Amino acid sequence: MQNNAVNAGNDRPSAPVLAARELSKRYEDGVLALDRLNLQVQSGEIYAMLGGNGAGKTTAINLFLNFIDPSEGEALIGGIVTHRDPIAAKKQVAFVSENVMLYPNFTALQNLDYFSRLGGRTGYTREDYRKVLLRVGLQEEAHAKKLRTYSKGMRQKCGIAIAILKDAPAILLDEPTSGLDPKAGLEFIALLQELRDEGRAILMSTHDIFRAKQVADKVGIMNRGRLVAEKHRSELEGEDLEKLYVAYMAGYMEAAV
Amino acid sequence: MLKLIIEKELRETIGSSRFAISFGICALLIILAFYVGARNYQVTRAQYEAALAENLRQMEGITDWMMVDQHIFLPPLPIAALVTGIANDIGRTVEVHGRGELTAEGSRFNEDPLFAVFRFLDLDFIFQIVLSLFAILFAYNAINGEKEQGTLRLTFANAVPRATYILGKMAGTFLALAVPLLIPLLIGCLLLILLGIPLNGGDWGRLALIIGAGLLYFGVFLTLSIWVSALTRRSASSFLLLLILWLFAVLIIPRSAVLLAGRAVDVLPIDEIATQKSRLMAQLWEEDRKVMANFRPSQTEDTEAMLNEFNQFMQDQAEKREQKLRALSERLEEQRRNGERLRERWALWLARLSPTASFSLAAMNLAGTSLMLKQQYLDAANAYQERYAAFIGEKTGGMLRSGGFVVRRIGGADNQPPPIDPREIPAFDYQPPPLPEAAATSLADIGLLACFNLLCFAGAFVGFLRYDVR
Numbered sequence: 001m002q003n004n005a006v007n008a009g010n011d012r013p014s015a016p017v018l019a020a021r022e023l024s025k026r027y028e029d030g031v032l033a034l035d036r037l038n039l040q041v042q043s044g045e046i047y048a049m050l051g052g053n054g055a056g057k058t059t060a061i062n063l064f065l066n067f068i069d070p071s072e073g074e075a076l077i078g079g080i081v082t083h084r085d086p087i088a089a090k091k092q093v094a095f096v097s098e099n100v101m102l103y104p105n106f107t108a109l110q111n112l113d114y115f116s117r118l119g120g121r122t123g124y125t126r127e128d129y130r131k132v133l134l135r136v137g138l139q140e141e142a143h144a145k146k147l148r149t150y151s152k153g154m155r156q157k158c159g160i161a162i163a164i165l166k167d168a169p170a171i172l173l174d175e176p177t178s179g180l181d182p183k184a185g186l187e188f189i190a191l192l193q194e195l196r197d198e199g200r201a202i203l204m205s206t207h208d209i210f211r212a213k214q215v216a217d218k219v220g221i222m223n224r225g226r227l228v229a230e231k232h233r234s235e236l237e238g239e240d241l242e243k244l245y246v247a248y249m250a251g252y253m254e255a256a257v
Numbered sequence: 258m259l260k261l262i263i264e265k266e267l268r269e270t271i272g273s274s275r276f277a278i279s280f281g282i283c284a285l286l287i288i289l290a291f292y293v294g295a296r297n298y299q300v301t302r303a304q305y306e307a308a309l310a311e312n313l314r315q316m317e318g319i320t321d322w323m324m325v326d327q328h329i330f331l332p333p334l335p336i337a338a339l340v341t342g343i344a345n346d347i348g349r350t351v352e353v354h355g356r357g358e359l360t361a362e363g364s365r366f367n368e369d370p371l372f373a374v375f376r377f378l379d380l381d382f383i384f385q386i387v388l389s390l391f392a393i394l395f396a397y398n399a400i401n402g403e404k405e406q407g408t409l410r411l412t413f414a415n416a417v418p419r420a421t422y423i424l425g426k427m428a429g430t431f432l433a434l435a436v437p438l439l440i441p442l443l444i445g446c447l448l449l450i451l452l453g454i455p456l457n458g459g460d461w462g463r464l465a466l467i468i469g470a471g472l473l474y475f476g477v478f479l480t481l482s483i484w485v486s487a488l489t490r491r492s493a494s495s496f497l498l499l500l501i502l503w504l505f506a507v508l509i510i511p512r513s514a515v516l517l518a519g520r521a522v523d524v525l526p527i528d529e530i531a532t533q534k535s536r537l538m539a540q541l542w543e544e545d546r547k548v549m550a551n552f553r554p555s556q557t558e559d560t561e562a563m564l565n566e567f568n569q570f571m572q573d574q575a576e577k578r579e580q581k582l583r584a585l586s587e588r589l590e591e592q593r594r595n596g597e598r599l600r601e602r603w604a605l606w607l608a609r610l611s612p613t614a615s616f617s618l619a620a621m622n623l624a625g626t627s628l629m630l631k632q633q634y635l636d637a638a639n640a641y642q643e644r645y646a647a648f649i650g651e652k653t654g655g656m657l658r659s660g661g662f663v664v665r666r667i668g669g670a671d672n673q674p675p676p677i678d679p680r681e682i683p684a685f686d687y688q689p690p691p692l693p694e695a696a697a698t699s700l701a702d703i704g705l706l707a708c709f710n711l712l713c714f715a716g717a718f719v720g721f722l723r724y725d726v727r
């Protein structure tokens with residue numbers, strides 16, 4: 001297996017932090033949810049997966065986290081094949097899932113503390129937690145409130161704070177902006193850019209074409225389990241991503257009929 | 258890692274309002290069970306003492322030991338008041354003549370049906386219901402609840418081995434729930450001391466073992482709940498499933514086991530035995546009447562000697578009658594007992610499919626109020642009867658009330674014998690099997706509870722290793 005030619009515009013020679021090689025998943029009921037996915041995310045890069053409902057985005061992320069085993073191919077984090085050594089692989093990755101509720105009876109600080117320790121980071125102080133919560137846009141007065149009182153967007157921010165605290169070289173995000181209001185969405189984009197500039201490899205799935213174009217270094221368009229296009233930032237300059245997206249989707253829909 | 262997960266489980270459980278409310282109710286019920294048990298003991302104690310006094314009062318003014326109507330009573334035992342078992346259902350009073358078959362009469366529920374209403378509040382029952390529900394209430398969504406709130410995904414995005422997680426989860430939940438339960442249990446024990454219930458070292462040992470069995474029973478439902486929650490995706494379905502399992506364990510299995518065993522094994526009915534016995538009795542009387550009619554004293558000069566000879570003759574007849582009756586009765590009783598034993602074995606082993614039955618049987622064995630109590634009490638009464646017979650025999654020169662009749666020469670009014678002193682009668686005391694023996698009889702059930710724990714633990718463990726954490 002080798003790097004796929006779709007990686008046009010990849011000018012970095014370093015090994016990718018996140019990589020999928022011919023990654024495929026057929027569920028027990030026969031649905032081919034992911035069909036030979038190949039992608040790479042380098043350190044200091046944001047990769048946005050676009051695609052309609054059921055395109056296979058969550059499946060891909062679940063494979064990276066070894067929540068499910070691949071039917072074929074492999075997902076790698078920091079060079080480790082995730083389904084061979086999931087424990088070692090997961091040390092290298094932070095995850096923000098869609099609709100995370102966290103522990104409703106814990107405060108934001110308690111949730112942060114628990115998940116940081118679980119991620120192997122035991123040295124944080126209360127001040128560190130406070131700072132990161134402020135950084136993701138949670139106001140001071142919310143920090144000691146139980147999560148049950150949080151709105152969906154506030155929980156999402158808390159989930160992002162947890163991912164930041166894990167301080168891992170790779171970050172996976174499944175529709176991270178879905179619960180955020182426009183202002184929070186904007187702040188979130190800025191935050192992602194900061195994390196990229198720190199040198200993390202970020203793979204996110206999203207329905208938000210506008211944000212994807214704004215922030216991503218690479219955009220992959222998925223349809224029915226297949227990566228149908230991959231565009232580097234430079235190829236998107238001046239392009240209308242929305243039109244491109246619809247065009248690709250339409251093309252594949254027709255091809256599929 | 259394990260410590261972290263346990264800690265989190267502790268904090269999450271104890272911090273919830275669900276815990277505050279249900280633990281409060283649980284604690285209250287447990288303390289109430291101890292209180293009711295203590296009051297129950299005091300009431301039975303008072304009744305027991307009244308019965309003893311009444312027995313003595315009846316003997317006042319009697320001048321002839323042969324006229325004595327001795328009754329013995331099942332003394333109340335503190336632990337039996339906590340785990341009543343069948344103690345309130347069996348007869349407590351036995352009339353002892355020194356000879357013949359003993360029957361216990363006058364059960365507490367029979368005399369005072371009001372108490373049958375309150376039977377449900379003993380420690381056994383509270384443990385059966387409350388501990389199992391408490392465990393289910395907290396563990397029904399142990400795994401699938403975390404999945405629903407997305408924390409399972411987030412947890413396993415970290416380098417967490419599944420085995421560590423499930424172990425921490427079980428240990429944490431058990432500690433979070435079982436340790437607080439010790440508080441009302443200790444308060445309950447304190448209450449027993451404050452209310453002046455006389456518990457000796459053995460009693461405390463029994464109580465400690467009953468509580469230990471209770472915690473094992475609690476563990477069964479806890480691990481079972483975690484298991485079920487690791488087999489289902491939605492917490493609503495695991496809750497429903499657990500409620501159904503609970504109904505089966507607590508209500509349906511024990512009762513249907515008894516019904517099934519009753520159907521499967523025939524036992525000689527009591528009425529049948531009574532009929533056969535009275536038939537033989539009538540026949541023997543008939544024969545005796547003829548023999549008596551033919552009684553001829555060997556000499557007719559000395560009335561005193563004649564009377565003695567007649568009485569001796571009557572005693573001998575009574576003895577023979579007694580022997581024949583006893584032989585029949587023993588044969589029938591043996592037959593009945595064998596049937597009963599077989600039925601009992603079937604019923605109890607079938608019932609033991611339910612951990613609730615196992616716990617209850619263990620508790621009753623430890624408290625000395627199991628099905629064996631009836632026989633043990635009668636055995637003690639029979640042993641007493643021998644001592645009593647020896648005592649009366651000594652007082653009357655070999656004469657016993659025989660169910661037949663005895664002719665006494667009424668002496669002249671001038672040499673009226675002095676009244677007897679009833680306090681000379683040997684006292685009856687009943688001791689339940691000693692602690693080591695009780696512990697040994699409850700071992701099977703405690704072992705069974707441990708096996709249930711192991712089974713559910715293994716189930717939960719394996720179930721979780723294969724669980725879809727997404």
Ligand SMILES: Nc1ncnc2c1ncn2[C@@H]1O[C@H](COP(=O)(O)OP(=O)(O)OP(=O)(O)O)[C@@H](O)[C@H]1O
Nearest residue numbers: 027028029031033052053054055056057058059060
């Ligand atoms: N556990 C499962 N068993 C069977 N099929 C599944 C399972 N999970 C997902 N699928 C199927 O796999 C395909 C891809 O699903 P996936 O959740 O990856 O899509 P997605 O791109 O994340 O969609 P969305 O934007 O709606 O989140 C869908 O057709 C879905 O029905």
Ligand SMILES: [Mg+2]
Nearest residue numbers: 057058059174
């Ligand atoms: Mg999805």
